[in-house]
Amino acid sequence: MAMADTTVSHKTPEPDPAVVRRILVLLDGSRRSLAALEAAADIARAQQAEVLGIFVEEVNLLRSAGYGFAREVGRSSGVARPMDVDALEVRMQATAEKLRRTLERTLAPWGVAQALRLCRGEVVEQVLGLVQPDDLLVLGGAGWSGISSFKLGSTARGLLRQAPGDVLLWPESRSLPPGRVVVLLNHDQGANHRAVRVGVELARRGQRALTVLVRSEAADDPELLGELAAMLEAGGIAARVRCLPKAGAAAMARAVREEGAAQLVISRQCSLFEQQGAESLLCQLNLPVTITP
Incomplete structure (x- = not known):
């Protein structure tokens, strides 16, 4: 599967005050x-x-x-x-x-x-x-x-x-394995910003590396990569951004595994959920998965 890879790395600033919520x-x-x-x-x-x-x-x-x-x-x-x-x-x-x-x-x-x-x-x-x-x-x-x-x-x-x-x-395990936080996005999805913010928060809190996988029509999308780089720079987190051609649930699950994911973040607006078997694949990954609105 063709992939475009860009790495964004910045010094992490002092953590923001914790978000108080239930x-x-x-x-x-x-x-x-x-x-x-x-x-x-x-x-x-x-x-x-x-x-x-x-x-x-x-x-x-x-x-x-x-x-x-x-x-x-x-x-x-x-x-x-x-x-x-x-x-x-x-x-x-x-x-x-x-x-x-x-x-x-x-x-x-x-x-x-x-x-x-x-x-x-x-x-x-x-x-x-x-x-x-x-x-x-x-x-x-x-x-x-x-x-x-x-x-x-x-x-x-x-x-x-x-x-x-x-x-x-949350899967049955009580502890997180070593690995990256992976955020799965749509190219044209308005809910991307919330999913990225959640991924940045998880990576910062767990002192983990972050990967953003984008389901795009093209294997390389400079405009999209630049926009995501700016978002990640604002979050002050080291991250890798990869564009993947829009593929099925099995291919996306394989990409998540290839990244060595310990946690996954995905919006429920993601078109991946429209595909049959997508929810079953989330379970098979056996990872903590955060679903954002």
Whole structure:
């Protein structure tokens, strides 16, 4: 694949004051949602932002438990047994209390404000009722399909497409591997500026190198490269900018891997999301992915 490469390197200035905003994390008690909480805690400590954990008691699950034919399968035993509404309510209350203690244990020692919001209803509707444009929404295990299926669940997909602010999709790992922050842009996309700003912020905070990949009609676009160079210079970050001919999801995922990405930033306005299989490829990369509006 033909690529044009330009490197922009400038001395990094003193960091700007941290942007104060809330970090919202959807929790369900799973291992992956707790990994997402750890990620949210790291961001909150860096920005001194409040963390709001969200635990949604799914109304559809409670309704299902009311039917005599409803069954649940034990996670470890694999045994099917009747669903009991009262027992389900007790388990949800126990999970909520456990999550409240976990939030406090994770964040209180760092002086980070934290709270758990209990909701009942449809998950996407409840979360969208809480999140604001300046919030960061972190999704881990809650709303994802099984890791072996390499796809987003309907909850994660709905929030990714409708949330008014940035959404961070966090994989199961609790720590970031070494590597670069990679920002994937469209050539003609007005949302590029926000995605670049987020990439610069991540690179600066993690002291990582930054790559900007641009899906362009041409393998070389001097005007576009110059515009991006000016944006990056304003951010005071060392960066590599590469133009790639507009290609499919598989080719773009390959380019992200070639850059040695540890994190990916992409706007949900990117035309890549119009291609079938794009969301599955995001999961297969197994990287933290920040989706900007």
